[in-house]
Amino acid sequence: MTNLFDAIVVGSGVTGGWAAKELTERGLKVLMIERGPLIEHQVDYKTEMLAPWELQFRGFGDPKISARDYPIQSKGMYFNEWTANHFVNDKDNPYQTTEKDPFQWRRGYQLGGKSLLWGRQCYRWSDLDFGANARDGHGSDWPIRYKDLAPWYDHVEEFIGVSGSQEGLDQLPDGKFQPPMEMNAVEKALKARIEATYRDRKLIIGRSANMTEDKPGRSKCQYRNICARGCSYGAYFSTQSSTLPAARATGNLTLITDSIVDSIEYDPRARRVTGVRVIDTGTRQRTTYNAKMVFLCAGTINSISVLLRSANDAMPGGLANGSGTLGRYFMDHALTMTVIAKVPGFEAHGYFGNRPNGIIIPRFLNVHGKDSDLLRGYSYQGSAYRTGWSRGVAQAGVGSAFKESLQGPGDWTMLLGAFAETLPRADNRVSLATQTDSFGIAQSRIDFAYGDNERKLLAHAGHEAKAMVALLNAKIVSYSEEPGLGGTAVHEMGGARMGHDPATSVLNAHNQAHEIANLFVTDGAAMASTACQNPSLTYMALTARAAAFAVDQLKHGAI
């Protein structure tokens, strides 16, 4: 195998797969490097079809193994006995964080990365989001606006398949959608009551990368809601189902797995990166691969860490860190399960199928002007469902009547969780620890805490959520305004932010390092703010746009 390529893509997750697809389709010979093992679509989804009784712990998992090997990962909503092998072994992949606010770094180190595990919610950002930093002065202004990204959102949505409804909301631009999934009776009732009560609020079905129409080689969703096991139908977007087949079809892709990128090589005279230094996780052999350009798509924290580890004499603070901001302004959404409520009066209504999607109440705070002293806003995601057999653990009852009572669907429950935008703060940062991992690579250190504005936004969200579910005469059984620990939203962003000014940002408007023309960072590390909606669709659009730019630059000799 040659060690010289047109482009190297570090990482094979959401953005790595996209970079590989876009670059290979434009004729480049691309090496995609994945640190974890190979997981081939369909054949390697080992637990996909298993029933609970076919698993030793019936799907709940061995608690001793969870505590020993997955103390961080096992707290995530998609971790269970079926999916554990798609999450990192925390014990083998240590990192450093603070005792007071320990950041929960959720990861999947395998081909496809977290594209196998993600929540699949896809929302465009608007200029309410891209202009937020400039409006209130927190963080540095994005060097792009919605019009720059809109055609790329189109491109991504049309390729991956996103189901959703056209709503005409300024704060949540409509997209190129497949037909929306449907809401159940309680969700429809809540929608009607909210929209009749609040002029500025909508409750809509989630916009999800679970398809409602077939695509070539991929089937529409089968409503199993077991996505994180891997989906042999290809019904949701993952690297395996979507971008990797496209990249492979070009004949221009070389894929290596079980290979960690330790650092990026830099030629200070040419002011160009020349390649990457890689450790084979099996043999521990070190190899250097060279390329005309590098796309860093290793996931926010790993991309930052690779850049920091690539410090050299010319750039002692880290590669492309002339601004000193590399690692800083690191963010995650502030997330809480705001309300869980029992909803009376719909006992005659049920549903069939496991919908892998919920509802969203888009941001309504500070949308058309400033409604409050709080900065920015929040949105809700949730769903209504009927409780299953597990309601029995919380109820008195013994015997055949009790058994019979658990046979049908139980009470209706409504969940609403709030995502609050997190302000960019310099003290929230990713750096390198003094400790190393088993490969001798410096561990990442994460210092992160939510601020006053996030807590007040979640308090506001709680107050409003109570009022909204009261419209259904619902009885609240759980309420929270407290954000989960950083990392629990799994929307880590920032640390290598885009910006106009090389003195205050790492990347320019095309995700290109200000100081290094052939280095691109297109995963969450590039983000200059968080908005309050899910970021992955924006990562994909930025990646596709940056790839097109990079190839154009290469063809014109600028790289």
Next chain:
Amino acid sequence: MKTHSARMNRRALMRGCAAALAAPAWTAAAEATTGYDTAKLLQIVGEILIPATTTDGAGARDVTDFVALAVASGMRGAKPDLLDRLRNELDRLAAGAFLAAPLAVQKNAIEALDTATYAPGAPGGSAWPLTKTFILMGYYTSQTGGSSELAYDLVPGRFDPDIPVVKGQKALSNDWSGVAIHSAGPN
């Protein structure tokens, strides 16, 4: 489902404690001939909690094996003495060796324990709620519980958002949103 008032439950418990001072005849015989058999305990308790009806009950081997595994692995914070503590509570309520008691005595003991521990304001500390949780987990994730007593459909293929709920309708045991367990025991 049997329900009792909290006052009646406390009287039942006190009657049980008083009766223990004068052990029934079957207790002495039981002590002479039986040791403490965890599997038998789980089989009896499981079958009383979820008896065989048109489908098998929770006394089946695949359920009791799961419960034993759950305890041994410390699932949901279970301590190794969980079943010992359960047996002790049931022995008190049965006024003698629960395992050797007549079925009617065993049923009454479990029903009384269930009612007492799930009563509003119950003090907590009983081994029953977590044991009950494990039995239900073991039953409804077993092939019988999950696919005969309830319905199991891994590939529904569609979503019908609003259908009438009819008497006798079986819920999906794999309605993953609906079967998440947030905490064991009474809310």
